[in-house]
Amino acid sequence: xxxxxxxxxxxxxxxxxxxxxxxxxxxxxxxxxxxxxxxxxxxxxxxxxxxxxxxxxxxxxxxxxxxxxxxxxxxxxxxxxxxxxxxxxxxxxxxxxxxxxxxxxxxxxxxxxxxxxxxxxxxxxxxxxxxxxxxxxxxxxxxxxxxxxxxxxxxxxxxxxxxxxxxxxxxxxxxxxxxxxxxxxxxxxxxxxxxxxxxxxxxxxxxxxxxxxxxxxxxxxxxxxxxxxxxxxxxxxxxxxxxxxxxxxxxxxxxxxxxxxxxxxxx
Amino acid sequence: xxxxxxxxxxxxxxxxxxxxxxxxxxxxxxxxxxxxxxxxxxxxxxxxxxxxxxxxxxxxxxxxxxxxxxxxxxxxxxxxxxxxxxxxxxxxxxxxxxxxxxxxxxxxxxxxxxxxxxxxxxxxxxxxxxxxxxxxxxxxxxxxxxxxxxxxxxxxxxxxxxxxxxxxxxxxxxxxxxxxxxxxxxxxxxxxxxxxxxxxxxxxxxxxxxxxxxxxxxxxxxxxxxxxxxxxxxxxxxxxxxxxxxxxxxxxxxxxxxxxxxxxxxxxxxxxxxxxxxxxxxxxxxxxxxxxxxxxxxxxxxxxxxxxxxxxxxxxxxxxxxxxxxxxxxxxxxxxxxxxxxxxxxxxxxxxxxxxxxxxxxxxxxxxxxxxxxxxxxxxxxxxxxxxxxxxxxxxxxxx
Numbered sequence: 233x234x235x236x237x238x239x240x241x242x243x244x245x246x247x248x249x250x251x252x253x254x255x256x257x258x259x260x261x262x263x264x265x266x267x268x269x270x271x272x273x274x275x276x277x278x279x280x281x282x283x284x285x286x287x288x289x290x291x292x293x294x295x296x297x298x299x300x301x302x303x304x305x306x307x308x309x310x311x312x313x314x315x316x317x318x319x320x321x322x323x324x325x326x327x328x329x330x331x332x333x334x335x336x337x338x339x340x341x342x343x344x345x346x347x348x349x350x351x352x353x354x355x356x357x358x359x360x361x362x363x364x365x366x367x368x369x370x371x372x373x374x375x376x377x378x379x380x381x382x383x384x385x386x387x388x389x390x391x392x393x394x395x396x397x398x399x400x401x402x403x404x405x406x407x408x409x410x411x412x413x414x415x416x417x418x419x420x421x422x423x424x425x426x427x428x429x430x431x432x433x434x435x436x437x438x439x440x441x442x443x444x445x446x447x448x449x450x451x452x453x454x455x456x457x458x459x460x461x462x463x464x465x466x467x468x469x470x471x472x473x474x475x476x477x478x479x480x481x482x483x484x485x486x487x488x489x490x491x492x493x494x495x496x497x498x499x
Numbered sequence: 500x501x502x503x504x505x506x507x508x509x510x511x512x513x514x515x516x517x518x519x520x521x522x523x524x525x526x527x528x529x530x531x532x533x534x535x536x537x538x539x540x541x542x543x544x545x546x547x548x549x550x551x552x553x554x555x556x557x558x559x560x561x562x563x564x565x566x567x568x569x570x571x572x573x574x575x576x577x578x579x580x581x582x583x584x585x586x587x588x589x590x591x592x593x594x595x596x597x598x599x600x601x602x603x604x605x606x607x608x609x610x611x612x613x614x615x616x617x618x619x620x621x622x623x624x625x626x627x628x629x630x631x632x633x634x635x636x637x638x639x640x641x642x643x644x645x646x647x648x649x650x651x652x653x654x655x656x657x658x659x660x661x662x663x664x665x666x667x668x669x670x671x672x673x674x675x676x677x678x679x680x681x682x683x684x685x686x687x688x689x690x691x692x693x694x695x696x697x698x699x700x701x702x703x704x705x706x707x708x709x710x711x712x713x714x715x716x717x718x719x720x721x722x723x724x725x726x727x728x729x730x731x732x733x734x735x736x737x738x739x740x741x742x743x744x745x746x747x748x749x750x751x752x753x754x755x756x757x758x759x760x761x762x763x764x765x766x767x768x769x770x771x772x773x774x775x776x777x778x779x780x781x782x783x784x785x786x787x788x789x790x791x792x793x794x795x796x797x798x799x800x801x802x803x804x805x806x807x808x809x810x811x812x813x814x815x816x817x818x819x820x821x822x823x824x825x826x827x828x829x830x831x832x833x834x835x836x837x838x839x840x841x842x843x844x845x846x847x848x849x850x851x852x853x854x855x856x857x858x859x860x861x862x863x864x865x866x867x868x869x870x871x872x873x874x875x876x877x878x879x880x881x882x883x884x885x886x887x888x889x890x891x892x893x894x895x896x897x898x899x
Contacts, residue, residue, distance in 0.1 A: 290785070291522040291679075297666055335783040337797030337798070366518075
């Protein structure tokens with residue numbers, strides 16, 4: 233059983249939902265990320281999604297785009313993201329890490345070398361935004377053979393047939409994007425999410441993490457009541473952006489926000 | 500080639516290239532588009548309407564012009580120009596926008612979006628949107644907005660909203676990123692008209708099919724005027740739509756050489772260029788696998804070309820396939836060489852070409868003298884140079 237599967241089984245027993253922060257690796261600087269990851273674990277998060285900086289983040293809104301640009305200015309990359317995971321693993325062997333990024337850096341590294349590197353870095357899951365299941369067979373087989381879970385996105389307009397496809401090829405959890413649009417956009421419609429999740433669950437037994445539109449303790453609680461996990465990204469990165477000249481302040485603000493979300497989700 | 504060419508497969512693959520590499524949020528829209536495209540391309544009524552528009556609105560067929568003075572000057576192969584510069588709006592781009600806009604209308608979409616580099620595709624899109632009464636938003640890199648201000652004004656006159664994209668390198672690739680973001684956000688009522696043979700399937704095949712009219716015409720016109728097929732086809736390649744339109748009807752004619760001309764910018768050796776087929780590597784961007792300009796980490800490299808329309812780090816996947824299979828050959832032309840082509844055609848034939856097309860003209864000046872006088876080159880004059888007057892005047896130190 234992978235670390236992710238084990239975690240969701242354990243959470244289900246405790247009737248607790250996963251809190252999943254997303255941060256871009258190396259934003260605002262390369263030294264910021266590892267200490268932040270440890271601090272987030274201290275604030276009660278269950279899984280950490282690490283964004284791999286990419287020059288052309290087509291599915292992301294302006295907040296995460298700018299995070300990518302800041303990291304790229306420090307020459308951050310897929311390789312340095314994996315180095316961050318390796319560093320984190322030296323003192324934390326239990327918190328699952330998922331890397332989330334775009335396909336081109338993986339293509340350039342080569343699928344097999346990528347799968348080896350991901351495993352060696354102690355990464356538990358890989359979400360490649362622009363790699364749909366139809367094109368993913370080769371890459372997912374290599375990952376699965378190394379005990380790494382390929383994670384797929386589901387959208388509000390994904391058909392039942394597509395959910396079945398993700399269920400067959402995905403592992404760990406499925407990531408339900410609760411809004412049409414890019415990351416960091418718009419407002420959440422809880423009733424719509426509830427209906428859609430019920431529909432999705434008829435076609436998969438995989439845990440479902442819900443993201444896009446989670447911005448504070450209140451929205452985290454609402455989503456926590458519906459999904460198995462709550463992903464929060466842009467709201468955290470906004471704190472980095474608001475404190476570019478004082479990263480320590482950014483870190484504190486992120487920890488406060490996550491602590492409030494944790495409490496709201498557990499009550 | 501003994502078997503008839505039938506690329507791509509039903510999932511959009513040209514060998515290992517092409518495909519559909521998009522976020523799940525876009526997948527349903529791509530499937531909807533593909534179904535509509537397959538349906539209407541086999542629909543006689545749709546094709547009849549398209550043909551009628553191409554004839555009466557675009558002004559097709561465009562002439563195949565024997566450039567006799569230039570031929571004599573270069574002293575080799577007979578040079579024929581496919582005059583896409585004479586189309587309504589001044590380039591080949593409208594062949595595709597007319598087709599996609601008709602498709603949008605049939606699909607009940609009320610809003611059109613597009614990306615543009617030089618602005619030719621943006622103008623061609625704004626034009627058809629105006630004619631069909633559809634809302635139109637065009638994304639354009641902020642740098643391109645500055646260097647192609649005439650086309651920006653044309654788009655605005657036509658009622659389009661032009662959004663200057665400030666992210667990334669502020670050129671065509673970033674405009675494409677932004678258009679994709681718009682599409683995923685407004686997926687229900689919006690049709691995305693991609694201007695080149697790139698993007699996720701079905702775009703590369705669909706844009707090629709809409710552009711292939713120019714190649715079919717050129718083939719028939721060459722047979723009628725010269726009594727035989729050409730020996731070589733030459734076209735500039737950015738994303739590669741004008742080249743694909745010219746090449747496609749000739750792919751099974753093995754004796755016809757196909758040569759795509761990429762932009763070498765300051766020179767391939769300087770790294771400041773836009774020539775992924777000549778100097779890039781395979782990867783995935785904007786929905787398809789193809790040759791790209793990316794670094795060892797897989798980050799996309801900024802490109803350079805004097806012509807905004809060729810300033811793109813990728814290329815259509817079918818060109819990637821034609822390169823690897825050896826069916827087509829890809830060469831490159833620097834900014835300075837392109838200017839030579841620009842002046843040559845202007846002074847020898849009284850035709851001012853677009854800077855994009857000037858790359859193809861520059862290659863013809865190298866190729867023609869190496870061929871015999873009973874051989875034929877068809878070169879695609881994909882657009883006219885009016886839009887480049889400011890750029891050219893500035894280079895010559897003239898204030899307009």
